Amino acid sequence: MEIRNLGASGLKISAIAYGNWLTHGSQVEEESATACVRQALGEGITTFDTADVYANTRAESVLGRALRGERREGLEIFTKVYWPTGPGAHNDHGLSRKHIMESINGSLTRLGTDYVDLYQAHRYDYETPLEETMEAFADVVHSGKALYIGVSEWRAEQIREAHALARELHVPLVSNQPQYNMLWRVIEAEVVPTCRDLGIGQIVWSPIAQGALTGKYRPGEQPPPGSRATDDKGGASMIQDWLRDDILERVQRLRPLADEAGLTLAQLAVAWVLQNDNVSAAIIGASRPEQVTENARAAGVRLDEDVLRAIDEITGPVVERDPAKTRSPRTRSFSRE
Numbered sequence: 001m002e003i004r005n006l007g008a009s010g011l012k013i014s015a016i017a018y019g020n021w022l023t024h025g026s027q028v029e030e031e032s033a034t035a036c037v038r039q040a041l042g043e044g045i046t047t048f049d050t051a052d053v054y055a056n057t058r059a060e061s062v063l064g065r066a067l068r069g070e071r072r073e074g075l076e077i078f079t080k081v082y083w084p085t086g087p088g089a090h091n092d093h094g095l096s097r098k099h100i101m102e103s104i105n106g107s108l109t110r111l112g113t114d115y116v117d118l119y120q121a122h123r124y125d126y127e128t129p130l131e132e133t134m135e136a137f138a139d140v141v142h143s144g145k146a147l148y149i150g151v152s153e154w155r156a157e158q159i160r161e162a163h164a165l166a167r168e169l170h171v172p173l174v175s176n177q178p179q180y181n182m183l184w185r186v187i188e189a190e191v192v193p194t195c196r197d198l199g200i201g202q203i204v205w206s207p208i209a210q211g212a213l214t215g216k217y218r219p220g221e222q223p224p225p226g227s228r229a230t231d232d233k234g235g236a237s238m239i240q241d242w243l244r245d246d247i248l249e250r251v252q253r254l255r256p257l258a259d260e261a262g263l264t265l266a267q268l269a270v271a272w273v274l275q276n277d278n279v280s281a282a283i284i285g286a287s288r289p290e291q292v293t294e295n296a297r298a299a300g301v302r303l304d305e306d307v308l309r310a311i312d313e314i315t316g317p318v319v320e321r322d323p324a325k326t327r328s329p330r331t332r333s334f335s336r337e
Contacts, residue, residue, distance in 0.1 A: 001044025002299040006280045008199030009174040011117065011148060013076050015274055015299045017047035017203060018292070019283040020059045030062055032287065037066035039289035043296040047076040049177075049203065049283050051122055052107050053083035060110035068112060075117075078203070079107045080152060080177075082122035095125035095133040104145050119146035120177055123328035124154050134162060138169040150175030150203070155326050156190040163198045173200065175280065178326065180204035182213060182254075182272055182315050183247065186325040192278045201280030204273055208284075208295075212242035213269040215255055219245040246318055253314045257307055263298070270298035272311060 002015040018040040020033065037048070050063050060079060067075065081103040084093040091098050104119060119140055125133060137149045149171055151159060159176060166173035176195055178187045180202065187202065195202065208214055251265070258268040273282045284295040303311075 001046075001296065002274075004280050005201070006118070006148070006203070007174040007195070007201030009148060009172055009201075011076065011174065013047040013203075013281050014045045015281055016043075016045050016270070016296050017049050017078075017281040017283045018045050019049040019205065019285050020063055021051065021054050021205070021285060030065070033062050034066040035289050036286045036292055037063065039286075039292040040296070041070070043293060045292075045296060046074060047078070047281060049078040050111075051080035051083070051120075052085050052103055052110075053080070053122065057085055057106065057110060060107055064110055064112040072113060077111060077113060077116050078118040078120065078150075079111065079116050080120040080122040081107070082125065095121055095128045095136075097132055097136040100133070100136040100140065104140050108145060115144055116146050118148045118150050118175060120150040120152050120175070121154070122152050124151070124158050126328070126330050130158075130161060131165065134165040134169060134171075138166075138171045141171045148172045148174045150177060150200075152177035153179070153326055153328060154191075155323070156194040159191065159200065160194055160198065163200065175201050175203050177203045177205060177283075179206045180273060180276075180279070181207050181209045182269055182311060183209050183242065183319055184325075185319055185321050186323055189321065190323045191326065192276070196278050202276070202278050203281045203283060204279055205283045207273040207282040208266050208269045209242045210239035212239060212247065213251055213254075213265060215251055215265040217243055217248055218252065219248040244318075250315055250318050254311065257310055257314075261301075261303065261307060263301065264294060266295055267298040267301065268303075268311075270295050271301040271303055272308070274298065274301075275303055275308065 003012050004015050006013050018037065048063060050060050052060060081100055082093065082095055086092045093099065108114065140146045141149060151162060154176060163173050176191065178191060180187055254268065255265060258265045261268065263271065270282050273279055286292045
């Protein structure tokens with residue numbers, strides 16, 4: 001497993017991180033979830049990403065039990081705060097001081113740990129002053145409940161402003177967690193240059209576009225039985241936008257490139273993400289241990305420049321690049337992610 005620094009910080013993490021969004025506590029039974037975590041550890045993955053909102057806190061509990069007994073110093077455990085948890089009352093979401101302080105305590109209890117390595121703002125909160133949010137995060141760090149802080153799906157100007165406050169408060173803002181893959185490149189124009197300048201690394205989610213880049217979905221055909229596109233617990237709605245025939249046709253045209261490189265399409269997709277020098281890690285999810293193994297093998301793979309150019313030529317017409325696509329809800333009148 002390749003090990004990288006998280007941004008310009010001294011924290012070292014595995015280039016492949018294991019995440020449990022849409023799986024633990026909902027789509028996947030706990031026995032299977034635990035098997036996937038054990039497989040991740042066997043592949044050398046030491047970085048685990050979750051959030052309090054995943055399965056309405058159940059995902060954190062499942063991950064905590066799956067990691068029980070492991071040497072804590074050898075793991076990097078990340079979680080997030082912002083989206084509604086519990087019954088979703090008026091203070092059960094957002095980045096207010098109240099919600100952050102209550103949420104970190106709940107996350108630590110569920111994860112069975114005294115601290116998390118990285119505590120992330122899951123979205124930008126337009127209804128709370130940024131100063132209040134950053135001061136609360138600073139107190140979380142200074143109390144020893146988190147070692148570093150990060151954000152997720154924040155725009156470049158929001159990241160820059162938060163970083164300036166973090167410097168004043170003497171806390172390390174070291175990461176951003178955006179969606180990023182061959183088809184979704186909205187961070188490249190503004191977020192990545194800003195983060196390079198500030199020493200912030202990307203921990204990217206959906207490197208295989210919810211499975212669309214695996215090649216299992218073919219244009220003009222029904223999704224395979226048992227695939228995410230047939231899941232009625234949330235998976236189908238998340239992948240639906242990627243299942244257009246024009247996208248799926250382009251994905252199939254990537255197959256010869258993967259074959260020539262000795263990779264599966266999924267491995268090609270993950271390796272492509274890791275080529276970006278501002279990416280510290282790619283988050284993979286899994287419902288079966290063999291999926292963990294397949295994706296983990298992309299760590300350390302270097303794609304030749306001609307392969308990268310060919311990928312750009314094939315995917316170009318269907319790539320989304322608009323920086324405005326990175327956005328957070330303007331009000332708290334939203335449904336659970």
